[in-house]
Amino acid sequence: AQSVAQPEDQVNVAEGNPLTVKCTYSVSGNPYLFWYVQYPNRGLQFLLKYITGDNLVKGSYGFEAEFNKSQTSFHLKKPSALVSDSALYFCAVREGGYNKLIFGAGTRLAVHP
Amino acid sequence: KAGVTQTPRYLIKTRGQQVTLSCSPISGHRSVSWYQQTPGQGLQFLFEYFSETQRNKGNFPGRFSGRQFSNSRSEMNVSTLELGDSALYLCASSQTSFRDSGYEQYFGPGTRLTVT
Numbered sequence: 001a002q003s004v005a006q007p008e009d010q011v012n013v014a015e016g017n018p019l020t021v022k023c024t025y026s027v028s029g030n031p032y033l034f035w036y037v038q039y040p041n042r043g044l045q046f047l048l049k050y051i052t053g054d055n056l057v058k059g060s061y062g063f064e065a066e067f068n069k070s071q072t073s074f075h076l077k078k079p080s081a082l083v084s085d086s087a088l089y090f091c092a093v094r095e096g097g098y099n100k101l102i103f104g105a106g107t108r109l110a111v112h113p
Numbered sequence: 114k115a116g117v118t119q120t121p122r123y124l125i126k127t128r129g130q131q132v133t134l135s136c137s138p139i140s141g142h143r144s145v146s147w148y149q150q151t152p153g154q155g156l157q158f159l160f161e162y163f164s165e166t167q168r169n170k171g172n173f174p175g176r177f178s179g180r181q182f183s184n185s186r187s188e189m190n191v192s193t194l195e196l197g198d199s200a201l202y203l204c205a206s207s208q209t210s211f212r213d214s215g216y217e218q219y220f221g222p223g224t225r226l227t228v229t
Contacts, residue, residue: 043220103156
């Protein structure tokens with residue numbers, strides 16, 4: 001079965017510093033990987049995805065993610081964090097065919113002024 | 114384009130009752146998936162519908178059911194509610210449900226269900 005792990009419950013970053021939110025995956029076959037963000041009392045917003053191709057994927061709001069097949073990782077990054085980036089971030093992998101997503105437990109990002 | 118809409122946004126029910134939640138996907142999207150989000154279990158897949166057919170089902174009891182209409186709108190139903198059913202129920206739509214397609218899912222704001 002496919003799975004993803006987000007090893008950090010919370011990440012604290014100072015505004016203006018680079019941020020990384022970690023995700024590792026376990027899949028059979030080629031992985032379809034996604035990052036979503038959730039703000040309080042809101043649904044999930046799509047940030048970016050890796051399907052195939054370049055290992056560095058660029059997404060919304062200045063976020064990017066690096067796919068690393070040898071380390072089975074898909075870490076989310078941003079060069080300069082904003083206070084408004086503070087939210088709950090989820091990594092997900094598509095299981096099997098169709099549209100079933102398996103989510104990680106989520107990482108709370110806190111960006112301090 | 115309008116996003117995914119879910120109604121109602123908040124709901125309070127009593128144990129033993131049943132509830133129906135509604136989801137309208139983004140125009141042109143034919144796949145609708147449902148997820149349950151709780152503090153203890155996180156985000157869990159309930160089921161997916163495409164062209165009025167259930168394509169996939171998660172590991173939930175038969176009290177959880179759903180359907181999709183010809184206009185792609187979807188409903189999910191929970192019968193004989195239990196306290197543990199209290200959760201945020203999220204609906205997501207996608208352009209397609211074909212195998213090996215890489216289309217992302219777009220989520221609605223959710224329905225917050227509280228069972229007392």
